[in-house]
Amino acid sequence: MSDSIEELIIKAADPSEDRERWLNTIQDEETIALLLESVPIEQRLDIWRDLDSERRLPVLLNLRHDPRETILDAMSLSELDALFDNSDAEALIELAETLPRRLVERALLRLDDEQRRYFEQAREYDENETGHWVSQKLLMLPASAKVRDGLRLLRREIPRLTQNIFLVNRIGSYLGAVPINSLVGQPDHLPLSELLDEECPTLSAEEDIVEASRKVQFCGYPALPVLEPSGKLVGRLDVVTANEVIEEEFESKLMASAGLDENEDLFAPIGKTIEGRSVWLGINLLTALLASWFIGLFEATLESVVALAVLMPVVASMGGIAGSQTLALIIRGLALGQVNETNARQLLHKEFKVGAWSGLIWAVVIAVVAYWWFDSMLIGAVIACAILINIVTASISGLFVPLALKRMNFDPALSGAVVLTTVTDIVGFVVFLGLGTLVLV
Numbered sequence: 001m002s003d004s005i006e007e008l009i010i011k012a013a014d015p016s017e018d019r020e021r022w023l024n025t026i027q028d029e030e031t032i033a034l035l036l037e038s039v040p041i042e043q044r045l046d047i048w049r050d051l052d053s054e055r056r057l058p059v060l061l062n063l064r065h066d067p068r069e070t071i072l073d074a075m076s077l078s079e080l081d082a083l084f085d086n087s088d089a090e091a092l093i094e095l096a097e098t099l100p101r102r103l104v105e106r107a108l109l110r111l112d113d114e115q116r117r118y119f120e121q122a123r124e125y126d127e128n129e130t131g132h133w134v135s136q137k138l139l140m141l142p143a144s145a146k147v148r149d150g151l152r153l154l155r156r157e158i159p160r161l162t163q164n165i166f167l168v169n170r171i172g173s174y175l176g177a178v179p180i181n182s183l184v185g186q187p188d189h190l191p192l193s194e195l196l197d198e199e200c201p202t203l204s205a206e207e208d209i210v211e212a213s214r215k216v217q218f219c220g221y222p223a224l225p226v227l228e229p230s231g232k233l234v235g236r237l238d239v240v241t242a243n244e245v246i247e248e249e250f251e252s253k254l255m256a257s258a259g260l261d262e263n264e265d266l267f268a269p270i271g272k273t274i275e276g277r278s279v280w281l282g283i284n285l286l287t288a289l290l291a292s293w294f295i296g297l298f299e300a301t302l303e304s305v306v307a308l309a310v311l312m313p314v315v316a317s318m319g320g321i322a323g324s325q326t327l328a329l330i331i332r333g334l335a336l337g338q339v340n341e342t343n344a345r346q347l348l349h350k351e352f353k354v355g356a357w358s359g360l361i362w363a364v365v366i367a368v369v370a371y372w373w374f375d376s377m378l379i380g381a382v383i384a385c386a387i388l389i390n391i392v393t394a395s396i397s398g399l400f401v402p403l404a405l406k407r408m409n410f411d412p413a414l415s416g417a418v419v420l421t422t423v424t425d426i427v428g429f430v431v432f433l434g435l436g437t438l439v440l441v
Helices: 005-013 019-023 029-037 041-050 053-061 065-074 077-083 089-095 101-108 113-123 147-153 209-218 239-256 270-296 299-304 306-335 344-374 377-407 412-440
Strands: 140-142 164-168 174-179 223-227 233-238
Touching (some): 005 029, 029 053, 041 065, 053 089, 089 113, 140 147, 174 223, 209 223, 209 239, 233 239, 306 344, 306 412, 344 377
Parallel strands (some): 140 164
């Protein structure tokens, strides 16, 4: 199926189309999930009803939280029961945050004893801990296993991204990883314990899932074993899951910078959308009123020198852009673990120099424009000084604001832009209008 999402949306809206037929020609469940997220709720539910029952669960797992919730809310109990007939613990773990508790318990009854045990094990950990998201699909043998046991195990279905067989003792404690390729050519009676990969790292089940995912991405192994503090093997985290976690984290930071939730439905009810966006609009209003209050302190100056009012947006805009550039780089560095208190001093020196040189260059440019516009060297000099000081302040603030917010356990991506804008606006207006009052009035 090579149709683009735009073409699929057009097809979905055409009543003459045999929707059930062409839905079945789409091989990728992710594409169907993207289509469902891209159409209004009523149309989304129509497409869902035409989807084959065996494809519903994989599609549901690829949906974001809010669109998924609209579909689950529209399903009857019998449809939900059918949905979980062929489910496993991993699918239910992912859906549990969307389903009401009573429905989770109902779905649990449709799992076998082993899958229920896996689910209860995952519930022992918070959603931000690695133990909550581990996969139980792995190759595992007792410590006494021989090469012939490993080869026999490999005749079964091998889980995705499997490079090692994990050895455990009789109580489930992890002993090590045996590379599958090391079994080739070895005597059948050789103990697997003699083929252990001593360099294979492990993850803690209590470790933050984002940090653990980064380790998996850069470890050179397709999957790493996850252990309880006692040393018991609880599962593994593979690179596909790790990539999904990192992508979700990145999108969360990106959306949070605008005060939004990455799970927000494009076609959510208007009231819910307004509610979700109102908080940061309100916070932004308060910071804007604070900046306006500082402007009001120079009311007499603005009345006597109208040129200052005309040029004020230039000062605010230049400071805001300079600060947001630094802020974006620092937030990315914090997310990747590249920025910390150890290298903050060096970054400060660098950003100060960048701000000073950029400020000087643009101060000269804007001074020439202001002189040509208002035929006043004093106005040109005032805005040049204000631009220079504000760009330097913005560059430094773009570094310190996210570091300070992180130390106070606030998300820099969520609140950094609001704080930075307030700082650059107030500093820019006070400097610009203060100098104007001293020099021009």
